[in-house]
Amino acid sequence: MQDAKIRLYVDQPLGPGQSVALNEDQSMYLFAVMRRQEGDAVLLFNGRDGEFRAHVAQAHKRRGVLVCDHQTRLLQVPPDLWLLFAPVKKAETVFIVEKAVELGAARLCPVQTDYTNADRLNRDRMQANAREAAEQCGATHLPPVDDLRPLDRVLDTWPEDRRLLWCNEAEAGLATALSGQPGGPWAILIGPEGGFSGRERDRLAALPQVVQASLGPRILRAETAAIAALTLWQAALGDWTSPAESSHAG
Known part of the structure; x- marks a missing residue:
């Protein structure tokens, strides 16, 4: 199992147990380029819910699914x-x-x-x-x-x-x-x-x-x-x- 060293931005809700469907570009990057497999960990953020650790539930080069495990960092909004x-x-x-x-x-x-x-x-x-x-x-x-x-x-x-x-x-x-x-x-x-x-x-x-x-x-x-x-x-x-x-x- 790979450690969570990859971070991805996803425009989807994040929360414990939340499933996140990857688009084709993200899937190609994660599974064809970075060689991640089912069970490997990935860090996710969406600009709203902070950062979450997730694991690969389905690994396909054109589509993949991650499932959020737990929040690793709170949302940090920069100065205005x-x-x-x-x-x-x-x-x-x-x-x-x-x-x-x-x-x-x-x-x-x-x-x-x-x-x-x-x-x-x-x-x-x-x-x-x-x-x-x-x-x-x-x-x-x-x-x-x-x-x-x-x-x-x-x-x-x-x-x-x-x-x-x-x-x-x-x-x-x-x-x-x-x-x-x-x-x-x-x-x-x-x-x-x-x-x-x-x-x-x-x-x-x-x-x-x-x-x-x-x-x-x-x-x-x-x-x-x-x-x-x-x-x-x-x-x-x-x-x-x-x-x-x-x-x-x-």
Whole structure:
């Protein structure tokens, strides 16, 4: 019998004794690629019920069935932090999505700016990348990936209670900008490789929820900027600031 080292996201209810039917892709991965057999253990999460240990009840390469045994971890919801980012090249955009999930972003919001090179985004593919990252990093929450939207349209309906950290290279350091700021709903905005246009800068600067900050003296690639901003925000205001609550069930 194999130990439960594989984690799968399933969009189905989880609970002791609950049967979980796998789709064809999951079945192929589990039984053809990973060579799991009946009786082997797998870890499951659905973004709602925490993490459960399950065992293989039926092993078929096109369909399989798992049965939940017991909960191994409670649901851990990350801080209410959105990441707004302008898509770049395909590989770099995938990298941003993966690292944002690992660093605890609660929602991923692709935005099209004046200088964004990409005018379309495969949201389903990006959601799959987010799912794979959550499976690998031990997350029990799956951040949703929004459709690509123009930045102007996003700002038109920006929530009054959500602060927006605008990574603006012309401003002060990020640690200084976040000092003394309250928690609660936040978002981080990362621009495209060409930066923001003058028109966008004027609009962002006039938005009362915006907090401006620099990411240091060097120009960062978009994917590096996303990692840097998420890391510093988590250290200052997120769930890195206090000992984690127990994530184990029972």
